[in-house]
Amino acid sequence: MDARFLDHPRDRMVDAAVMGLRACGLAGAGVNQVIAASGAPKGSLYHYFPGGKLQLAREALERFGEQRREDIEAVLAVDGPVDQNIRRIFKRMAKAMSAEGFRFGCAVAGAAVDLDEGTAELAPVCHAILETWVDAIAAALAEIPAARRRPLARFIVTALQGALVQARAARSPQPVLEAGEIAASLVRAELHPS
Amino acid sequence: MDARFLDHPRDRMVDAAVMGLRACGLAGAGVNQVIAASGAPKGSLYHYFPGGKLQLAREALERFGEQRREDIEAVLAVDGPVDQNIRRIFKRMAKAMSAEGFRFGCAVAGAAVDLDEGTAELAPVCHAILETWVDAIAAALAEIPAARRRPLARFIVTALQGALVQARAARSPQPVLEAGEIAASLVRAELHPS
Numbered sequence: 001m002d003a004r005f006l007d008h009p010r011d012r013m014v015d016a017a018v019m020g021l022r023a024c025g026l027a028g029a030g031v032n033q034v035i036a037a038s039g040a041p042k043g044s045l046y047h048y049f050p051g052g053k054l055q056l057a058r059e060a061l062e063r064f065g066e067q068r069r070e071d072i073e074a075v076l077a078v079d080g081p082v083d084q085n086i087r088r089i090f091k092r093m094a095k096a097m098s099a100e101g102f103r104f105g106c107a108v109a110g111a112a113v114d115l116d117e118g119t120a121e122l123a124p125v126c127h128a129i130l131e132t133w134v135d136a137i138a139a140a141l142a143e144i145p146a147a148r149r150r151p152l153a154r155f156i157v158t159a160l161q162g163a164l165v166q167a168r169a170a171r172s173p174q175p176v177l178e179a180g181e182i183a184a185s186l187v188r189a190e191l192h193p194s
Numbered sequence: 195m196d197a198r199f200l201d202h203p204r205d206r207m208v209d210a211a212v213m214g215l216r217a218c219g220l221a222g223a224g225v226n227q228v229i230a231a232s233g234a235p236k237g238s239l240y241h242y243f244p245g246g247k248l249q250l251a252r253e254a255l256e257r258f259g260e261q262r263r264e265d266i267e268a269v270l271a272v273d274g275p276v277d278q279n280i281r282r283i284f285k286r287m288a289k290a291m292s293a294e295g296f297r298f299g300c301a302v303a304g305a306a307v308d309l310d311e312g313t314a315e316l317a318p319v320c321h322a323i324l325e326t327w328v329d330a331i332a333a334a335l336a337e338i339p340a341a342r343r344r345p346l347a348r349f350i351v352t353a354l355q356g357a358l359v360q361a362r363a364a365r366s367p368q369p370v371l372e373a374g375e376i377a378a379s380l381v382r383a384e385l386h387p388s
Contacts, residue, residue, distance in 0.1 A: 024308040027221040102317075105307050112363040113304050114218040116297075123296075126363035151372045154360070155353070158373050162356025166348070169306040169320035178345045179352050182380065194388045 010048040012038040017060035021107035025114040026122075029057050057111065058125050064107040065129030069136050076140040083187040085140065086156060090180025093160065094173035102171045105164045133157050144190045152190060159183050204242040206232040211254035215301035219308040220316075223251045251305065252319050258301040259323030263330050270334040277381040279334065280350060284374025287354065288367035296365045299358045327351050338384045346384060353377050 016037035020028030027033075031045050031053055040048075049055040075092065076085050097104070111119075112126045138153035159179045166175035210231035214222030221227075225239050225247055234242075243249040269286065270279050291298070305313075306320045332347035353373045360369035 024310050025219050025221070027219070027308065028310075103310075108363065109303075109359045110307050112359050113299050113307060114221065115362065116218045116222075123363055123365055127365070130360055130363055151376070154369060155373055155376045158353055158356035158360055158369055159349070160356065161359040162352035162354065165303045165306050165355040165359070166324055166352055168309065169302065169317055169324055171317055171321075175348060175352055179349055182345070182349045186376065186380070189383070 022104040025110035083184040087184035094176040216298040219304035281378035288370035
């Protein structure tokens with residue numbers, strides 16, 4: 001039998017957990033929510049994820065992290081000044097958030113701010129994903145001196161995360177667009193120190 | 195009877211909801227969590243909060259927002275260059291997060307990234323609180339041209355929020371300290387344009 005067909009409900013569950021995390025953090029990636037959203041049969045969680053909801057959350061975070069890293073890399077691969085590409089990352093996020101009615105954010109942020117004793121093992125998963133985004137941005141800042149490259153790349157991820165929190169509260173793309181302008185200006189200042 | 199004595203369990207419930215929001219978002223400010231953490235009698239939620247858990251969450255957010263606004267204003271009132279005071283806000287947050295073992299973050303972020311249809315009415319509450327912080331910071335940036343003051347103040351709040359997400363994932367104060375350095379440098383660049 002086709003392995004991809006067998007994997008289908010499992011895949012849908014991971015996708016449902018990603019959307020749940022993006023909408024309302026770990027509470028959105030709970031068993032009942034994921035079963036309801038994915039249409040997977042009740043009781044199938046432990047069949048597909050022997051490690052239970054933490055395994056599901058981890059796989060959802062990793063899937064989301066990889067998709068976003070690819071998105072970031074695709075924007076940064078566009079021919080042109082890197083500061084404009086950095087701004088473009090924020091613009092795309094602002095546009096996507098508006099299209100989704102500000103109901104969804106970053107799955108990693110959703111999990112990271114929800115961690116308690118029972119879910120603490122997801123912290124290093126979140127951290128590792130954030131670092132892949134920092135790596136992707138740092139790689140595009142190759143013209144900036146090495147010592148300043150990584151803190152700046154991490155700060156751009158910080159700005160993305162914070163802008164997203166503000167945009168969800170404000171139901172407005174404005175904080176994301178403003179953050180993009182300032183992030184781009186920071187990159188410009190490093191590229192062309194006066 | 196002393197009204198303050200009567201209010202005591204109610205107050206403890208709001209405090210418990212603040213800590214719950216800071217630890218794990220809206221899931222941490224649920225009825226069972228707040229009853230358990232506050233020691234308030236079961237069934238007392240609707241006695242003290244006729245509007246139920248949304249009223250409790252709203253009051254918790256407002257209490258947290260006011261405390262943090264006062265903290266920000268106190269740091270910004272320190273005599274000295276405003277860029278150093280901005281950096282001090284981040285340093286204090288890094289120190290507090292380390293002392294709390296990175297188990298707690300911002301109650302407003304915790305709520306904002308958890309909003310769904312049933313809790314959407316908390317979005318304007320979160321937004322209004324964030325704006326009070328933006329106001330407090332903008333007031334301290336009086337030397338910066340008016341048109342650039344507010345976007346910069348909002349970006350500083352964005353940087354605080356994003357740094358906090360990263361610090362919880364990394365279990366490290368480093369993202370907060372780095373963000374503080376860059377936020378301070380942005381303020382310096384506006385104060386002394388080259």
